[in-house]
Amino acid sequence: MHNQLQQTVNARYHELDPHNRVRLPVIFAWLQEVGAEHALQLGVGLKDLKKLGLTWVLSRLTLELQRPIRGTEQVTVTTWPVTREGRFSIRDYLLTDQQGKDIGRATSSWAAINLKSRRPVNDSSIKPACTARKQSHTLFYFSLSCFSFWYFVSR
Template sequence: MKDFKQEKVIDYGNCDEEERLELPFLVEYMMEVSNKQLDNEHAGINDLMERGLGWVVLDYDFTIHRLPRAGERVVFTTKANGYNRIFCYRDFSVEDLAGKKLVEVRSQWVMLDLATRRVVAPDPAWMKELDNPPLDHLPRFKKARPLREWDNSQSYSVRYYDLDTNHHLTNSRYFDWIIDALPREFLNTHEPVSLNITFKKEVKYRQEAQSLVKIDMEKLTTDHEIRNSNDVAALAKIVWRKN
């Protein structure tokens, strides 16, 4: 599958106090671009739903050189990057109009049977139609660890508009909750350099969840956990730099 590109102007309403694109909207822009590519290949959300299937992300690894700014015109690019008997892989990037990389993202996905909620193996014939090659060596993803202690926590209840077409908490909302657990002053004086997140368990409608964070000001790292009752729903680690 070839690279798919889409030019976007960053909406002011999707940016923070410092006019930087918010991480949840960065993810939503990424999903918009990948869905458009998949729609063109008859493998988008609606095509999968007709088969009773859905895409579910397991991991993201972000390298952030600079977050796009309000009003900036940038190019989002995505490409399917192979599969094995369980996982599918997809890369994303954001560039300015001069071609300078602003953000690079690797991701790992599975197909889910929406009725049984079980993982479905990719169909090799279908993957060949999509020009998505089989992989002998799988990409490695950084894995954050569960927190034993934390500096702050925030509680949330999953609302209707927090749900996606797979009927669980949409993955961009995790980024919202992760950032919301950090102090405002810290967020206004620091920018993320890298972020890795692993999604462990679905969070569903009206369930209660907590966003926990441990802050290391010496290393400029924050470790995050989204906890649903006694279950770990997601784990993340962010490396920061001062503005």
């Protein structure tokens, strides 16, 4: 894929649960950090939007895990922009282990808002280049807009 970024990440011991699995907020942070870095490289990062009086707001984050991420295993997070759906910019992610096997996939939905009015904007000038989206089944769902989540990963 073109227009993508890959970064290798791993959890620290205090980011693990009692069963030696990476805590979900840690995985969400990885996705947001890698996505933010990529947006910056594409010229649509927070610094770029701030110059326009705008910022990004995360609307939805959906994560599918084939298995838990254990201990301090290294994970490669790959991300790329997908498309715009109305006022939302969609970004996909792929998480793989050291052998290149899929651990999970994620999709996030972001809206650009005006910093003064706190209203969403529909500005095509912030649209990043897009690539084709891969379809997947959702085993795990987390929505920041509802502050709720479902967790289904076999142990």
